[in-house]
Amino acid sequence: MATAKDRAVLQTIFNPNTPFGDIPGLDEEEEAAAIQGEDGAFASELLEQVKDLELQGVLAAESGDVNTALERFSQAIRLLPERASCYNNRAQALRLRGDVAGALQDLDTALHLSGGAGRVACQCFVQRGLLNVLQGHEDNARQDFEQGARQGSAFARHQLVLMNPYSALCNQMLFEMMRKLQNPDLQGSN
Numbered sequence: 001m002a003t004a005k006d007r008a009v010l011q012t013i014f015n016p017n018t019p020f021g022d023i024p025g026l027d028e029e030e031e032a033a034a035i036q037g038e039d040g041a042f043a044s045e046l047l048e049q050v051k052d053l054e055l056q057g058v059l060a061a062e063s064g065d066v067n068t069a070l071e072r073f074s075q076a077i078r079l080l081p082e083r084a085s086c087y088n089n090r091a092q093a094l095r096l097r098g099d100v101a102g103a104l105q106d107l108d109t110a111l112h113l114s115g116g117a118g119r120v121a122c123q124c125f126v127q128r129g130l131l132n133v134l135q136g137h138e139d140n141a142r143q144d145f146e147q148g149a150r151q152g153s154a155f156a157r158h159q160l161v162l163m164n165p166y167s168a169l170c171n172q173m174l175f176e177m178m179r180k181l182q183n184p185d186l187q188g189s190n
Contacts, residue, residue, distance in 0.1 A: 046080055047080070050079050050086065053072045053073070054072070056068075056072045057069040057070075057071075057089055057093065060072060066096045069093040070090065070094070073086055073089050073093055074090065076089075082113060083113070084110040084111075084113035084120045084124075085110070085120050086110075087107070087110035088106070088110040088120050088123055090106050091103040091104075091107045091124070091127060092127065094106060095131065104128065107124045107127060107128045110124045111124050116147070117151070119151075121147075122151035122152060122156075125144045125151065125153070125156065126144070126145070126153050126155055128144045129142075129148060129156065129159060130159075132144060138163065142160065142163055144156075145157075145159045145160045
């Protein structure tokens, strides 16, 4: 059976660019404590009902049924409007539907509710950073990725490196050097 660190290495190898799977399970105890801290203020029965609705929404979104996902996330929000995770999940579904403005509004709400800290806030900063990149708002994206990186997101750190023009130039030169080393016949070509 693989350890948490083994799973983290495999995750990094097979999914290096996945924003929400930075290193799942690496610090399972720490993550469980963080989740408990985020959810500790809510009544357990209501929280379980909301978590179930969120799970149904995630499964619906993964199967391509975005409308059902939005319904489940909205139901969860009506039951527990103070829970940041519900808004973060609905923002993802809104983005999948193409409603960028709605997604950004939900992300802002989730960040407000989370106080800009914790696992949900980290996901929100990364998600909002990606939306800002798609909209061409590079400065806003950089700020969001910086916040996500401070929260511990390896994906956000990677995005910051990619956004750095000096880093991009160095990566391009390194790639070209490696390509020439692996295929000496290309030495003379550009």
